[in-house]
Amino acid sequence: MRKIALVNRSLTRPEHKQGKVLEAIVTGEILGSDRLASDESLKGVFDRINGYIGIQAVIPPQTRLYGTGTRETPELLDWQLVRDICAASNADALLVLETFDSNSDLLLSTVGNRVTAALGNNVPIPAVPNQVRVNVLTFWRLYDPVSKTIIDQQQARSFLTFNGVGSSNLMLPPPEALHSTAYEAGRNYIGRFLPRYYTVKRELYKKGKGSSKQAFRAAFRSSEVANWQGAMESWSAILNQASRKNAGKACLNMAVAHEVLGNTDQALQWAKKSYEVYGNKLGRDYANILLNRKRLE
Numbered sequence: 065m066r067k068i069a070l071v072n073r074s075l076t077r078p079e080h081k082q083g084k085v086l087e088a089i090v091t092g093e094i095l096g097s098d099r100l101a102s103d104e105s106l107k108g109v110f111d112r113i114n115g116y117i118g119i120q121a122v123i124p125p126q127t128r129l130y131g132t133g134t135r136e137t138p139e140l141l142d143w144q145l146v147r148d149i150c151a152a153s154n155a156d157a158l159l160v161l162e163t164f165d166s167n168s169d170l171l172l173s174t175v176g177n178r179v180t181a182a183l184g185n186n187v188p189i190p191a192v193p194n195q196v197r198v199n200v201l202t203f204w205r206l207y208d209p210v211s212k213t214i215i216d217q218q219q220a221r222s223f224l225t226f227n228g229v230g231s232s233n234l235m236l237p238p239p240e241a242l243h244s245t246a247y248e249a250g251r252n253y254i255g256r257f258l259p260r261y262y263t264v265k266r267e268l269y270k271k272g273k274g275s276s277k278q279a280f281r282a283a284f285r286s287s288e289v290a291n292w293q294g295a296m297e298s299w300s301a302i303l304n305q306a307s308r309k310n311a312g313k314a315c316l317n318m319a320v321a322h323e324v325l326g327n328t329d330q331a332l333q334w335a336k337k338s339y340e341v342y343g344n345k346l347g348r349d350y351a352n353i354l355l356n357r358k359r360l361e
Contacts, residue, residue: 108250
């Protein structure tokens with residue numbers, strides 16, 4: 065799937081707004097803040113997807129829908145509606161933010177602790193902490209309009225911690241706290257599907273013994289400047305005239321070079337040869353690493 069339409073379904077119907085007023089009072093939210101912040105979650109998805117070649121997020125003409133307006137998960141969207149939204153934006157799939165809710169740990173815990181202390185006898189009232197953690201709870205569904213299946217659904221909790229603003233008696237999150245947390249929640253969710261890079265460590269032999277000593281050093285210098293073809297030519301020459309031990313080292317280095325160049329099958333063959341023919345134990349361990357990589361691929 066190369067193009068995904070984004071829809072916000074976490075909005076409250078007008079007839080249910082009274083309940084949201086009560087919830088905002090109880091949890092310390094600013095009334096209407098979730099409505100604005102939920103769009104930031106979609107913006108987080110949009111910005112992160114569109115940084116990748118071949119993957120695109122689009123905003124369809126109908127980008128807002130009514131849901132439960134609470135943490136309660138709504139029923140699945142009608143599949144005809146899913147198809148219509150995707151067709152309007154030429155999208156392959158529809159990602160829906162089904163629910164969105166937020167609160168601040170500081171507001172909830174501090175109010176409770178201060179009330180409890182005030183009711184006690186000679187109990188000092190605890191100070192308001194200067195760190196505020198803003199929590200966002202989201203529920204996402206990814207719809208496939210062709211097969212009429214839910215590709216993915218996940219409820220996720222995200223939070224960020226901020227330095228509070230205000231007086232010593234009333235500490236509040238900074239104005240940008242909720243929007244920043246909501247934005248990061250969207251980035252975190254869609255990141256589960258996007259390609260990413262990570263570093264792995266490979267060992268190879270820098271030194272040999274006897275007549276192969278200088279050849280090993282020269283080949284290693286070639287590898288340090290990414291001249292892997294030149295390095296492999298040197299290691300291949302070593303194989304024809306080296307001792308058993310040096311040949312095992314050269315085979316392992318050949319395996320590393322092939323993996324660096326993207327030739328996993330050839331790398332596996334050289335790693336196996338290093339152990340099976342020459343008894344190099346590092347070659348055995350490396351062969352197992354490459355077998356696991358092939359399974360992942």
